[in-house]
Amino acid sequence: MIKLSDFSTRAPEGTDEDDIRDLAKDYSRRIAQLQEVMYAQGKENLLVIFQGMDSSGKDGASKNVFGRCSPIGVSTYSFKKPTDEEFSHDFLWRVHKQAPRRGEIKIFNRSHYEDILIQRVHGWIDEKRVDQRIKAINAFEELLVFDNHTTILKFYMHLSQERQQEKLQERIDDPEKNWKHNPGDWEEAKLWDRYRACYEDAINRSTIPWHIIPVDQRWYRNYAIAKIVMETMEKMDLKYPTLKEK
Amino acid sequence: MIKLSDFSTRAPEGTDEDDIRDLAKDYSRRIAQLQEVMYAQGKENLLVIFQGMDSSGKDGASKNVFGRCSPIGVSTYSFKKPTDEEFSHDFLWRVHKQAPRRGEIKIFNRSHYEDILIQRVHGWIDEKRVDQRIKAINAFEELLVFDNHTTILKFYMHLSQERQQEKLQERIDDPEKNWKHNPGDWEEAKLWDRYRACYEDAINRSTIPWHIIPVDQRWYRNYAIAKIVMETMEKMDLKYPTLKEK
Numbered sequence A, B: 001m002i003k004l005s006d007f008s009t010r011a012p013e014g015t016d017e018d019d020i021r022d023l024a025k026d027y028s029r030r031i032a033q034l035q036e037v038m039y040a041q042g043k044e045n046l047l048v049i050f051q052g053m054d055s056s057g058k059d060g061a062s063k064n065v066f067g068r069c070s071p072i073g074v075s076t077y078s079f080k081k082p083t084d085e086e087f088s089h090d091f092l093w094r095v096h097k098q099a100p101r102r103g104e105i106k107i108f109n110r111s112h113y114e115d116i117l118i119q120r121v122h123g124w125i126d127e128k129r130v131d132q133r134i135k136a137i138n139a140f141e142e143l144l145v146f147d148n149h150t151t152i153l154k155f156y157m158h159l160s161q162e163r164q165q166e167k168l169q170e171r172i173d174d175p176e177k178n179w180k181h182n183p184g185d186w187e188e189a190k191l192w193d194r195y196r197a198c199y200e201d202a203i204n205r206s207t208i209p210w211h212i213i214p215v216d217q218r219w220y221r222n223y224a225i226a227k228i229v230m231e232t233m234e235k236m237d238l239k240y241p242t243l244k245e246k
Helices: A017-041 A058-066 A112-116 A127-148 A161-173 A175-180 A183-189 A192-204 A218-235 B017-041 B058-066 B112-116 B127-148 B161-173 B175-180 B183-189 B192-204 B218-235
Strands: A045-052 A074-078 A105-109 A150-158 A210-214 B045-052 B074-078 B105-109 B150-158 B210-214
Touching: A017 A058, A017 A218, A045 A058, A045 A112, A045 A218, A058 A074, A058 A105, A058 A150, A058 A218, A112 A127, A112 A192, A127 A150, A127 B127, A150 A218, A161 A175, A161 A183, A210 A218, B017 B058, B017 B218, B045 B058, B045 B112, B045 B218, B058 B074, B058 B105, B058 B150, B058 B218, B112 B127, B112 B192, B127 B150, B150 B218, B161 B175, B161 B183, B210 B218
Parallel strands: A045 A105, A045 A150, A074 A105, A150 A210, B045 B105, B045 B150, B074 B105, B150 B210
Antiparallel strands: none
């Protein structure tokens, strides 16, 4: 049973920022190399899920960890408010369409977890529906794994409330961040405790485990995620197919 | 535990063909009326799955039962051999995309069940994968039901082996049926017993039950299916939305 309050939102004491920045760059380069082989082989594939409070750095993680990969084999899908067409189907309909194909890395910026987070926090769905959806999510993720060789890495961007306030304020103060400002985010931020409770529950009821990433310092976030992605890919049986196999 | 050999492939003794043909027409007209309301209301929706051996009359059932509905709210999707793109994903990826939207009737001519039938009969997947897929199918169908108000009607087109041989021969003898002829069908027909065993197992392990339809006589098939569809739709809470609700 995971309690989020047991996890720090910051890098371990004494971590050297320069070293960590160098390592993060090395890892990200290595990920790009491994992805080329994955794409060529066309078998293994990776689904990366980024979830976290507003301004927890989901966009930045995509950019910094995967920014050295060729966009041929890597893409990010950002889940926004569902369209009318999407609302006319079950909550996983639009998600399943975006599942990675073999050889590909697909990054979900937000995901099907929103359907048991924002919807639950606001009371748009009842607890029975939450239970059904959690069961459906687990079945869906298992399907990708057993039937399409997908590896799923789920990252919870663990942010402190103080740091969130700072980041939201930066979006007002910094002209280059104004485009990210959304007055609604301040309203959602007031629901911090409820979001935390729902995240904690979602994490604890997942069959495929979550990685909890301290994200108060962006440099440490990039390193921590890149390390897990790289190590996961190193363990895959990735190799270029030979002429004989074609 | 259902045994297919306990079910007749023919209409009950003494059934009057003319009466049955009239009833089938009435039911099909009523289905078209009910579908208009379903479409206008945009909430309830229906997934109809037709599975059965080659020449068991899946196309004919679509045409006769739903041929009076407006194609605005009713469509058939025929599952063929998967494309390369489809093969690069899990077996339910292409199926989920075709799930009915609210207000719609979607007919599956073949379906995700092929992935535990043809693939199992030919030994392209092992029994562990069969178990995983059956579990995934049940979870997928339940998802449509609880999260999108979908009603699922599954029809097994119960055909005798003798009748199949006649129908396959007709495709050679009748110029208007030549287009349906496929030499491969005769090869598949030799695997009759294995297909039957796999169908029986799929039927018995489904959470959402199957209707076993005697299809040796097409007129009785149309009636039996239309009756179930109509009765199912009559039980739905279908009504035109009023101005106030818009």
